[in-house]
């Protein structure tokens with residue numbers, strides 16, 4: 001399953017970046033592309049064409065890209081910087097008008113005319129509301145031509161209906177899924193991929209992943225960040241749609257999917273695992289999902305404003321920035337095992353972890369705690385296996401016995417977007433979402449979102465910088481469970 005050689009794109013390509021002056025492009029995409037170029041992973045012939053509404057020429061766009069690279073702390077030498085920028089171009093245009101796309105198509109034809117077997121790519125780093133226009137215009141103009149790859153950033157739509165509209169525009173334009181690369185950057189994280197590979201490479205762990213042995217599973221993500229100036233997007237999204245619908249559900253799928261010896265069938269297996277998740281039966285959805293929103297507080301010793309004071313957030317907004325959720329799966333290995341999920345912004349620390357708590361055979365008593373396996377993906381990353389051992393004396397008293405590894409990633413390491421861009425350039429779809437996965441995820445999320453939007457559904461408030469809000473602690477304690485942090 002491993003490529004021994006560093007991954008590189010072989011065929012010449014042009015990559016059109018829609019949303020070229022946006023935050024994602026500046027913070028992640030230009031640094032990722034420049035790192036690929038300086039790491040000799042790109043072919044000699046390639047072009048990056050920024051497309052956005054802002055009026056700019058090539059020179060001012062190159063300045064924008066240069067400034068993003070400098071701000072990223074990459075420390076490129078001047079020669080490498082100039083060489084990278086010489087591949088960068090700009091096309092001004094609207095997303096919903098043909099002219100810009102016609103001009104773009106002409107430029108692409110011109111740039112690629114002497115290249116051998118060029119691949120043409122588009123990256124949609126734009127609000128989901130602009131997706132359909134861009135897709136249709138790419139197809140009606142000559143932008144979509146030859147071997148094509150269209151990368152679409154999550155979230156794909158904001159509910160099942162809007163997703164289906166995007167999917168049907170994609171299918172009309174690209175004739176199916178082969179040219180479509182639905183990107184969730186969590187699938188580019190080594191630590192997230194490792195959820196699967198820890199199981200793949202360690203049959204002994206896999207043997208433990210059984211409903212007869214597991215008490216419950218927790219998947220939890222905490223961020224210290226707020227919405228980072230993205231009110232325009234976040235107000236209409238909230239944490240359930242922004243994070244649970246994609247990143248968290250993916251982690252749950254990687255943890256429970258059927259292992260595949262080879263790449264074939266991998267995405268199908270991941271999609272099948274996702275389809276097995278369902279909401280547990282409850283008298284009220286309030287027992288299944290809990291939402292919260294941060295108020296003012298202190299994070300890392302710094303005062304932070306509350307969500308409703310953020311620029312662009314409506315007064316009295318009820319958008320959630322914290323979610324706790326219970327899920328179950330029909331997967332035969334995990335059938336009956338409760339999954340507890342939580343994600344919150346502006347909490348005390350950054351931490352993403354999966355905790356698998358095993359059943360207790362006997363109550364060990366003083367000094368003991370249930371066996372558990374923690375896979376910590378972000379924060380103080382690592383894997384920890386919590387066991388216990390007897391302390392001296394005639395009584396069976398115990399102390400913790402911890403087996404741990406920092407899970408340091410070594411080898412051919414790339415940023416999430418770098419790795420995913422490279423895989424898309426090579427036409428590899430394994431770590432991109434399938435249509436089916438996005439469909440399933442929205443089907444699970446829609447009823448929850450509808451419930452959360454009801455004015456009578458509670459919204460807890462927690463001060464910025466909190467540990468897990470106490471209401472969420474009490475909520476899960478009713479099941480005899482507590483959050484690991």
Ligand code: BG6
Nearest residue numbers: 154185186223225242243247378
């Ligand atoms: C993005 C969400 O997809 O992921 C953000 O839109 C979130 O709200 C971010 O903060 C988290 O990504 P990471 O890589 O910092 O864990």
